[in-house]
Amino acid sequence: MFDLSLVDVSNVSAGLFITGAIFILLIFSLLSFGILKMFQQQVRTGWYSFAGAVVSSVVFGLILNQWFI
Numbered sequence: 001m002f003d004l005s006l007v008d009v010s011n012v013s014a015g016l017f018i019t020g021a022i023f024i025l026l027i028f029s030l031l032s033f034g035i036l037k038m039f040q041q042q043v044r045t046g047w048y049s050f051a052g053a054v055v056s057s058v059v060f061g062l063i064l065n066q067w068f069i
Contacts, residue, residue, distance in 0.1 A: 016068050023060040027053050 034049030 013068075019060075019063060019068075023056060023063075027056045027060070030056060 030049050030053035034046045034053065037043075037046035037049060
């Protein structure tokens with residue numbers, strides 16, 4: 001059904017790895033903070049966190065497109 005094979009990640013630069021790690025941590029922390037604030041009935045702060053996650057995703061895409069692709 002699925003064929004598992006090895007993937008060579010030795011060609012991934014340190015800059016790409018660090019940039020990806022930082023932005024993934026930022027985006028998902030903002031999303032989880034937004035969900036937390038929604039459960040705490042602080043709707044405005046929750047929406048700001050969701051908007052920050054979207055803006056961070058767009059900036060991450062632009063940085064990837066500009067520097068790494």
